[in-house]
Amino acid sequence: NSTLCFITLILFLEERSYIIAPTNRIGNLRGRNIISPSVIFKTFNKLQLPLTVVGSGQEMKRLQKLAGPTVTFTGAISDSELIAHYSKAKALIFPQVEDYGLVPIEAQACGTPVIAYKKGGALDIVQDGETGIFFEEQTAKGLVEAIRRFESITTKNPKAFLPATL
Numbered sequence: 001n002s003t004l005c006f007i008t009l010i011l012f013l014e015e016r017s018y019i020i021a022p023t024n025r026i027g028n029l030r031g032r033n034i035i036s037p038s039v040i041f042k043t044f045n046k047l048q049l050p051l052t053v054v055g056s057g058q059e060m061k062r063l064q065k066l067a068g069p070t071v072t073f074t075g076a077i078s079d080s081e082l083i084a085h086y087s088k089a090k091a092l093i094f095p096q097v098e099d100y101g102l103v104p105i106e107a108q109a110c111g112t113p114v115i116a117y118k119k120g121g122a123l124d125i126v127q128d129g130e131t132g133i134f135f136e137e138q139t140a141k142g143l144v145e146a147i148r149r150f151e152s153i154t155t156k157n158p159k160a161f162l163p164a165t166l
Contacts, residue, residue: 010076028030028140034139035095035096035117035138035139035143037063037066039139039140039143040070040093040095041066041067041068041144042068042140043144044068044070044071045068045069045071045141046071046140046144047144047147048148049069049070050071050072051070051071051072052065052071052072052073052074053071053072053073053074054073054074054077054081054082054085055074055075055077056075056076058076060073060075063111065085076165082151084109086106086107086109086110086112087111089107089110089112090112090113090154091112091113091114091115091132091133091161092104092107092112092113092114092115092116092132092144093102093114093115093146093147093152094114094116094117094122094126095116095117095135095138096117096120096145097117097119097121098121099118099120099121099155100121100124101120101122101125102119104116104122104125104126104132105125108125108131108132111130111162113132113133113150113161114126114131114132114133115132115133115135115146115147115150116132116133116134116135117134117135117138117142118134118135120138121141122134129153131161132161133146133149133150134146134151
């Protein structure tokens, strides 16, 4: 099952949750065009937002050490459980640069908007303000601003980014 080596981070908020997919494989986190997992964890801890890491792999123990009080880990999940997480997600956060990212396409296929770093394949997948939000910098500040912008839009218009609009 390929899901065993995939990482997906999920942030539980109200009825829907955020999913953050920083990389394809837990074993390949280092040296990629991505925000450091420690920065992602610190960002969510600072915002006091719970974050759940879904998946397993060789980097799991290192990531658990970097976590913090709002971050939990589920371990390996099945493909159907991953689909269920996508379907319940408030948004997918896609902070890396990839030529073509399947993760945001999978999320949108499940009716989940994407908060993505504004480079690479995300430019072809995300329509800013319609199917998701972009952030300009791969930094904690850029990520925080994007999450706050997303929250502002969904607070003003609860129907924004609903599956029917994706």
